[in-house]
Amino acid sequence: MSSQGAPERPIQVLGIIGAGRVGQVLARLARAAGYRVLIAGSGDPARIAGTIEAVAPGAVAAEASVVARDADAIVLALPLPQLHTLPSEALRGKLVIDAMNYWWEVDGLRADFGDLRTTTSETVQRFLPDSRIVKAFNHMGYRDLDEQARPAGTAGRKAIAVAGDSAAEVDVVMRLVDDLGFDPVFAGPLSAGVMLEPGAEAFGADVDADRLREMLARFPTSQRGIVVARARGRAAR
Known part of the structure; x- marks a missing residue:
């Protein structure tokens, strides 16, 4: 228990x-x-150490393998x-939070990431079969993430959706979302991450929990939802 009893x-x-x-x-x-x-970039941690200390004092730059091992x-x-x-x-065996997106304009047309019969987080899960994947932090822009964090209970607090197959792992990530300054909203299993990807109404949303839930509820009848349903329907036949 913490000193506050939580x-x-x-x-x-x-x-x-x-x-x-x-x-x-x-x-x-x-x-x-x-x-x-602990945070890792794409190269020598020394190259980003100064930037990380300036942006997030106390955060430690490290190799990706060290981050994966020790976090x-x-x-x-x-x-x-x-x-x-x-x-x-x-x-292996780690809780992994997928905050990534597929940008075809930047990443190029990729069959492995653009297949509407699955989701990018499910692709991540297949690549990391022994990790526990939860999707979160991908649908809000970095500027809104940076500027909109508020204490729990603040009126109009913004919301971040979480999708995952394990209730226990989802609960852990929802606690993290709350601690970082946002109201967590459960979107559903990992496959529901399609509702948080580019092209969906919730992608880029800077809204409170009630409005985010409304967006998720509308997904099946949205243009994106219909396109996804058709792709999956054809695959099922």
Whole structure:
């Protein structure tokens, strides 16, 4: 138990792989919330150490393999095509939070990421079969993440959706979302992450929990939802 009497956090050390804008913002928010933070970029940790210290004082730059080994949960905040560079062995058995997106304009047309019969987070799960994947932090822009964090109970507090197959793992990530300054909203199983991907109404949303739930509820009848349903219907026949 903490000195305030609240249950101990299930995540004590948060790892972040990806030191771009989203990774830096999440590192700052996590440090402000009292988490220990390890963060990895794409190269020598010394190259980003000064930037990370300036943005998120107390966060430690490290190799991706060290982040994966030593953190209790790891956020993936790197470009999705770099998925295959992850230290999969070190991530074995770990809670992995997928904050990545597929941007075809930048990433190119990729059959492995653009297949509407599945989701990018399910693709991540297939690549990391021994990790526990939960989707979160991908649908809100980094500027809103940076500027909109508020204490629990604040009127109009913004919301972040969480999707995952394990209720226990989802609960852990929802606690993290709350600690970082946002109201967590359960979106459904990992397959429901399609409602949070580019092209869906909730993608880019900077709204409160009630409005986010409304967006998720509308997905099946939205243009994107209909396109996804048709793709999956054809696959089922």
